[in-house]
Amino acid sequence: MEQTPGAAEPSDADRRRWHRMLADEQEEARVYRDLAGRRTGEEREILLALAVAEERHRAHWAALLGDDARHVGRGSKQLRLLAALARRFGSVFVLALVQRAETRSPYPADADATPAMAADERVHEEVVRGLAARGRAQVSGTFRAAVFGANDGLVSNLSLVLGVIGGGVSSSAVVLTGLAGLLAGALSMGAGEFVSVRSQRELLAASAPDVRDADTVLRHLDVDANELALVYRARGVPADEAAERARRVLASADPAGFVTPGGGPSESDEVVGTGLRAAASSFVFFASGAAVPVLPFLFGLQGLPAVVVAAVLVGLALMLTGAAAGVLSGGPPLRRALRQLAIGAGAAAVTYLLGAVFGAALS
Incomplete structure (x- = not known):
């Protein structure tokens, strides 16, 4: 292994730790690729991007090990179990386990890990949390x-x-x-x-915007009075922002303007679930x-x-x-x-x- 001039020769304990980090990064990349294999569209792209990032971390430890990197073993038992679960299930439970694994990254306290690697792992935790949140909402x-x-x-x-x-x-x-x-x-x-559940869904439905005949209503609203702004203010939008949004909606005559952005009843319904289920x-x-x-x-x-x-x-x-x-x-x-x-x-x-x-x- 090549050493920087003047650098101390790494100890056997250092090499063992680098081998362990290398094997774990290799296993984590496999977990993300296996999860991506059970996804489509944007989720698949996100998981493959995470796998690429883990390969980048793997390359860091391989560079430290030099020729010794060819003798890398397998990752930790936990990561091997995650990889097996990802291949067979790929469910929200697996994503939740991966999220927990990312929270336990040793990089912030590891002298041989770069600050960028530690930051990457922190971001990975939030990315996986976001992916898991979609599944959590559904179930x-x-x-x-x-x-x-x-x-x-x-x-x-x-x-x-x-x-x-x-x-x-x-x-x-x-x-x-x-x-x-x-x-x-x-x-x-x-x-x-x-x-x-039925009662909760009925309460949510009662609070959902009613867009029936919205296109007709928009065509006949008094542009000067602009009472559409009151709809947004009643839904919690600040007065100035409500007036600006109302002007844009009236100019475009878009019926979707009756729906306040930032989360809708469909998201709440998904979290509540169905009564029969x-x-x-x-x-x-x-x-x-x-x-x-x-x-x-x-x-x-x-x-x-x-x-x-x-x-x-x-x-x-x-x-x-x-x-x-x-x-x-x-x-x-x-x-x-x-x-x-x-x-x-x-x-x-x-x-x-x-x-x-x-x-x-x-x-």
């Missing part, structure tokens, strides 16, 4: 209903089962109670989610979650073993839903998983204690 309504439904099913039915167990009922009564709670809760959640998602995931604490009893377990197995299964499921929510939101998955577990365990413990108290009082 947020359904995903919210699914996570809420699964979590509610897990916690409420485990609490219900532990509550009646605390009251001293038989295993057959536990199963019956659990199944009744599953059906009642799933139907209630599905119906409630449908009504909630949210209801179905909530019903299915609540029922799936509520079935977990009943499974040990359905398979013949009784007493303490059944309670322990049910608690472990529900705990694992709660951590899974918490981690999934953390990944999609860009937060730390483990922290969200532990938070879900703590909330569920607290609710179940309180219900069991109340069941034991009431069972003792009624016996």
Whole structure:
């Protein structure tokens, strides 16, 4: 490897670190190319541009290594997993994971990385955040209903089962109670989610600009009075800007001028989701979650073993839903998983204690 005159010979630790950086950049470029392979249009171009930037970073470490760059290994396990997920799925969850990977770039603290490389990684994080935001908007309504439904099913039915167990009922009564709670809760959640989403969409629709007969209205407006400016001012546009926009719209007679720029009802509707989809998602995931604490009893377990197995299964499921929510939101998955577990365990413990108290009082 060629060295700058007077420069210190890099240590073995430096070379190992450069090899690791080189391999990771190579893997990151592969992730972006694999994601681009599952996209079209502008998103594909953006992802390919990110891959080119990672190749540029790779070239930096290759130049430091010189001939040693030919012996580069594979990237980190996390990046190899991301590449595998990108090849097979390319979903918003993969983009969310890539976003988290970009936030953990070591370049700002690395003496051998250039300031431009550190700045690139910071920009990459925002680019991926923007791409992920599109997917998050498309799935947020359904995903919210699914996570809420699964979590509610897990916690409420485990609490219900532990509550009646605390009251001293038989295993057959536990199963019956659990199944009744599953059906009642799933139907209630599905119906409630449908009504909630439909009501929200109706509220958004009531606030959306009405462009019916807009071309006729524009032709007959009094140009001197220019009441069209009042429409924009009512939507929060400053007076001077509203007057200028109204003059441009009247001059062009464009019916689209009735719509205030900067976000419209279609974006809000996309985030809210559809009533039927949210209801179905909530019903299915609540029922799936509520079935977990009943499974040990359905398979013949009784007493303490059944309670322990049910608690472990529900705990694992709660951590899974918490981690999934953390990944999609860009937060730390483990922290969200532990938070879900703590909330569920607290609710179940309180219900069991109340069941034991009431069972003792009624016996």
